[in-house]
Amino acid sequence: IFSTWIHELSHGTAAVLVGGGISKLLIYPDTSGLAWTYTNGSNFERGFVASAGYTGTAVLGMILLLFRRTHRGPTIGTIGIGVAIILSCLLFVRNLFGLVFLPIMAVVLIVCAWKLNAKYVGYLYSFLAATCSFNAVDNISELFGGVGYVNGEESENDAMAVAEHWGGTNIMWALIWFVFALGCSAIGLLFAFDG
Numbered sequence: 419i420f421s422t423w424i425h426e427l428s429h430g431t432a433a434v435l436v437g438g439g440i441s442k443l444l445i446y447p448d449t450s451g452l453a454w455t456y457t458n459g460s461n462f463e464r465g466f467v468a469s470a471g472y473t474g475t476a477v478l479g480m481i482l483l484l485f486r487r488t489h490r491g492p493t494i495g496t497i498g499i500g501v502a503i504i505l506s507c508l509l510f511v512r513n514l515f516g517l518v519f520l521p522i523m524a525v526v527l528i529v530c531a532w533k534l535n536a537k538y539v540g541y542l543y544s545f546l547a548a549t550c551s552f553n554a555v556d557n558i559s560e561l562f563g564g565v566g567y568v569n570g571e572e573s574e575n576d577a578m579a580v581a582e583h584w585g586g587t588n589i590m591w592a593l594i595w596f597v598f599a600l601g602c603s604a605i606g607l608l609f610a611f612d613g
Contacts, residue, residue, distance in 0.1 A: 421553040422451040428474025429453035445516035465583035472595040476602040479551025483606025492543030496531035500524040561592035
């Protein structure tokens with residue numbers, strides 16, 4: 419659910435970056451989600467928003483992995499994730515499951531970061547970072563198929579949407595995102611900051 423939330427929030431953030439916005443985020447128990455976003459309608463902007471779920475999640479995962487060995491990074495990062503989840507629920511999440519599960523997860527993360535020994539917070543933070551970083555790698559098989567699923571119903575997947583707006587094929591975009599996610603994961607794992 420955590421990586422789904424990051425994935426959908428990445429779509430929304432991309433829409434804001436190109437001058438659009440987020441209408442709502444929906445997070446479902448089957449670990450699928452949907453971001454309702456808007457842009458001015460250009461093919462570039464629509465493609466950018468559609469590609470942001472996988473690329474944005476990979477970049478954030480890389481950044482989180484880079485700070486996993488620092489003294490305060492795991493504690494600050496885990497609290498920051500919890501606060502961001504709560505803010506996104508207040509502003510954008512609009513379905514019952516998301517509004518119940520996400521705040522509970524956020525409070526658990528904040529309490530763990532506040533109360534647990536630094537060693538265990540580091541483990542939790544590293545798990546969250548890896549989950550985020552490997553989201554595109556883990557979910558890439560969904561992109562190679564012709565159909566995606568959101569809350570058990572067929573839906574156009576992100577790779578198909580990008581191919582529609584930017585050209586190419588869904589297989590090509592899935593491969594690009596896969597390589598990009600592997601690169602981000604490698605950078606995060608190999609070049610983590612110490613201290």
